[in-house]
Amino acid sequence: MKRVRKLTAPLSAVFLVLVAGFAFTNLQAKTEYPPPILDPEFNLWGSNPTLGGKTPMVWELEYEKSVGDQILLQETVTADKKALEIQIFQDGSDDNLTYVRLGQTIDGIRARALFDEEVSIWVLLQASCACKGPISGQGSIFEIETNDGTHTLDFLFVETAAEVSISPSHRTIFLQTPMGEWGYHSIDLVAQYRNAQWKPPDRILLSIVFSASGSATGWHTAYVHGFSVTKKTTLNSMRQHDTMLSSISTTTLGALYALDQCTDPSQETYLSGIRSSGTLNEVCHKGLIVDCSELGRSA
Amino acid sequence: MTKPDSLFASIDEVFILRLAFIFSAQFALYEGFQDYNRGSGHPEVIVLTLVIYGVSLLVFVMSLLPSSVVLRFRDLPLLLLLLVMATSVYVVAEISYRGAYRTDVLAFSHYAAMLFVNQGANPYTQDMTKALDLFKVQPSDLTPLTSGTYLMTFQYPALHFLVFVPFVLLGLRDMRWVLVLFELGVVLTLYLKGPRKLRPMLLLPLFAGSDLMINFTAASVSDALWVLPLLFAAFCLERPIALGLFYGLACAMKQTPWFLAPFLLIYLIKTEEGKRLRERLRPAVKFAATTVAVFLAINLPFMLPNPTAWFGNVLTPMTEDLVIHSQGLSSLTEVGLLSVSKVFYTVVFASVFLVLIVNYYVYFDKLRFAFWIFPGIALWFSYRALTNYIIYWTPLMLVSMILWYKAEQAKTRTVQAT
Numbered sequence: 001m002k003r004v005r006k007l008t009a010p011l012s013a014v015f016l017v018l019v020a021g022f023a024f025t026n027l028q029a030k031t032e033y034p035p036p037i038l039d040p041e042f043n044l045w046g047s048n049p050t051l052g053g054k055t056p057m058v059w060e061l062e063y064e065k066s067v068g069d070q071i072l073l074q075e076t077v078t079a080d081k082k083a084l085e086i087q088i089f090q091d092g093s094d095d096n097l098t099y100v101r102l103g104q105t106i107d108g109i110r111a112r113a114l115f116d117e118e119v120s121i122w123v124l125l126q127a128s129c130a131c132k133g134p135i136s137g138q139g140s141i142f143e144i145e146t147n148d149g150t151h152t153l154d155f156l157f158v159e160t161a162a163e164v165s166i167s168p169s170h171r172t173i174f175l176q177t178p179m180g181e182w183g184y185h186s187i188d189l190v191a192q193y194r195n196a197q198w199k200p201p202d203r204i205l206l207s208i209v210f211s212a213s214g215s216a217t218g219w220h221t222a223y224v225h226g227f228s229v230t231k232k233t234t235l236n237s238m239r240q241h242d243t244m245l246s247s248i249s250t251t252t253l254g255a256l257y258a259l260d261q262c263t264d265p266s267q268e269t270y271l272s273g274i275r276s277s278g279t280l281n282e283v284c285h286k287g288l289i290v291d292c293s294e295l296g297r298s299a
Numbered sequence: 300m301t302k303p304d305s306l307f308a309s310i311d312e313v314f315i316l317r318l319a320f321i322f323s324a325q326f327a328l329y330e331g332f333q334d335y336n337r338g339s340g341h342p343e344v345i346v347l348t349l350v351i352y353g354v355s356l357l358v359f360v361m362s363l364l365p366s367s368v369v370l371r372f373r374d375l376p377l378l379l380l381l382l383v384m385a386t387s388v389y390v391v392a393e394i395s396y397r398g399a400y401r402t403d404v405l406a407f408s409h410y411a412a413m414l415f416v417n418q419g420a421n422p423y424t425q426d427m428t429k430a431l432d433l434f435k436v437q438p439s440d441l442t443p444l445t446s447g448t449y450l451m452t453f454q455y456p457a458l459h460f461l462v463f464v465p466f467v468l469l470g471l472r473d474m475r476w477v478l479v480l481f482e483l484g485v486v487l488t489l490y491l492k493g494p495r496k497l498r499p500m501l502l503l504p505l506f507a508g509s510d511l512m513i514n515f516t517a518a519s520v521s522d523a524l525w526v527l528p529l530l531f532a533a534f535c536l537e538r539p540i541a542l543g544l545f546y547g548l549a550c551a552m553k554q555t556p557w558f559l560a561p562f563l564l565i566y567l568i569k570t571e572e573g574k575r576l577r578e579r580l581r582p583a584v585k586f587a588a589t590t591v592a593v594f595l596a597i598n599l600p601f602m603l604p605n606p607t608a609w610f611g612n613v614l615t616p617m618t619e620d621l622v623i624h625s626q627g628l629s630s631l632t633e634v635g636l637l638s639v640s641k642v643f644y645t646v647v648f649a650s651v652f653l654v655l656i657v658n659y660y661v662y663f664d665k666l667r668f669a670f671w672i673f674p675g676i677a678l679w680f681s682y683r684a685l686t687n688y689i690i691y692w693t694p695l696m697l698v699s700m701i702l703w704y705k706a707e708q709a710k711t712r713t714v715q716a717t
Contacts, residue, residue, distance in 0.1 A: 005661055005662065008657060008658060008661040012654040012657065015650065015654060016647075016651065016654055019646060019647065020647055023639075023642075023643045023646040024639060024643065027639050027640045027642050027643040027646070028638055028639055028640075029638055029643075032445070032623060032640060032641060034443065034622045034633075035443060035446060035447030035622065037447050038438065038443060039448065040446075041448070043428075043451075044428065044438070044441075045432075046432045047432050057431065057432075057438055108634075227447075229447065
């Protein structure tokens with residue numbers, strides 16, 4: 001018993017060090033981020049005495065409307081998907097914009113997660129309806145907006161695609177969304193920040209914005225099924241992207257080998273074929289490459 | 300004619316009392332100022348603050364009055380601290396938070412009690428979302444999962460909501476006052492069970508900050524519920540059935556006291572050392588059987604109709620994908636300084652827990668009364684190491700001190716007698 005008493009304490013210390021060391025070497029993980037977007041599918045609804053009825057709890061609501069305008073938010077199911085329905089009625093009595101903004105501030109490690117993971121969104125935009133009088137133009141804007149205090153990104157859901165509109169602190173990206181159908185879009189903040197040469201922020205306001213101009217009389221409806229945030233399976237961080245892109249400028253194939261993304265020499269012919277076309281750049285840029293077979297599918 | 304108390308009281312005892320007077324007056328002054336800030340000019344708070352300041356000044360003066368006065372009002376520090384506690388909880392909960400619950404735990408438990416009273420519903424099969432609206436819980440006070448969604452189930456053993464049932468029937472709207480009742484029970488039990496001349500000293504660790512007795516309760520942290528029955532259990536360490544009864548009640552309140560089970564079993568076995576194996580095991584078996592019986596008696600009615608729901612909910616920290624949130628070691632991962640998975644912390648927690656059990660068994664003679672903080676130590680290594688998993692063991696440490704003091708006192712008397 002004396003020996004047991006003598007050895008238990010030091011052996012316990014050794015045991016703890018060994019277990020911690022073993023666990024540390026074997027259970028190192030990619031950073032386990034907290035969810036960057038909270039309540040991404042709008043499951044939590046609470047009473048809103050100002051607007052009346054219920055509104056999403058986690059998403060901060062801001063709106064502007066004239067006396068005759070109406071704003072409705074509700075949970076619904078449309079085209080087989082559970083969704084947040086945003087409805088605006090613009091009575092057209094004045095020129096003022098009627099708008100709804102649902103936002104949440106993302107900061108600290110959640111902001112890092114937002115820029116290190118893939119963010120996508122399901123949206124559906126419905127044709128405007130002149131339920132109360134003749135409709136005098138579409139005039140509604142449905143978008144995802146991010147604002148870090150200095151820079152603003154607007155991801156606009158539109159019927160017809162257009163070129164990115166750029167100013168030093170503001171970029172507008174047009175995401176083609178057919179009317180009346182669910183559209184799935186990637187909100188590629190990393191790419192936009194990199195292209196604009198902006199520093200990824202520590203704090204960002206992510207908002208869903210739906211608005212109707214004063215001339216767009218009638219009902220305007222938009223739906224959001226939800227955001228999905230997934231771990232990037234491939235060349236996912238900005239640093240990795242930068243490394244990859246600088247390598248590509250030297251030799252595309254060399255870069256892929258250097259990054260251990262492609263170890264299959266049979267793809268060499270294929271790669272050399274697309275080297276000059278820019279396709280690979282595009283594929284890499286979107287972080288879509290998983291392995292060589294994936295590369296083939298992407299092309 | 301009886302002699303005044305002061306003739307019997309030692310100089311040390313009076314000194315301790317004077318110290319307690321000054322401590323309680325100082326704490327009252329501190330909390331009065333905190334309430335003044337929390338209330339932001341609210342008239343009701345101003346009146347309460349004036350009362351607290353007034354009493355505080357009075358007690359300051361009394362601390363240096365003749366010994367006979369100090370001894371006559373010996374319980375004044377306790378009364379002042381309880382008054383301050385109730386006032387501050389009121390100001391924080393009802394004025395500062397405007398009656399909103401600041402944890403999903405209390406909102407879900409209160410709602411579960413309402414569902415049980417009004418519909419006879421089993422809360423383990425119910426969605427608790429409505430509770431958030433009902434008790435104005437802020438999104439920041441919810442428990443997020445890694446998917447970005449939130450925990451919307453009742454996650455505790457059944458007594459955690461059953462305890463509120465009588466108060467729902469009585470029409471009480473804010474269950475924080477039930478928590479305050481439990482806290483009062485804790486303070487009074489410790490005070491009355493403590494050695495008379497040292498009682499004021501027992502109050503110091505409880506009020507060494509505002510968190511344990513005021514802020515956590517006002518913010519709807521419900522741990523006081525398991526502390527009181529466990530405190531009763533701690534005073535019954537030599538009576539296995541009573542120990543099992545109170546420990547069973549504590550375990551039926553919340554999962555935190557579950558981690559104490561191996562240490563209590565070792566305590567019961569080791570205190571019988573020198574006896575035959577069967578006699579050594581008897582108290583442990585009695586204790587275990589009573590604990591299980593009490594726990595099941597309370598939980599079986601909710602467990603049997605839907606065992607999957609009950610186990611799924613009560614074992615939430617193990618089954619659900621909660622995000623890392625911690626004031627313990629895992630805070631390094633939470634802020635991105637250490638890239639390890641949650642399993643790492645679970646492995647370390649389990650190892651520390653095992654080491655504590657083994658060491659408690661081997662060094663029982665030295666660690667006999669120290670085991671109350673062991674669950675807190677182990678939990679500090681888990682991936683959700685919240686301060687309330689540690690701080691609420693303080694009253695139990697005080698029980699150990701009282702028991703130790705009494706044991707030493709008895710030993711001294713025996714030595715003196717021989």
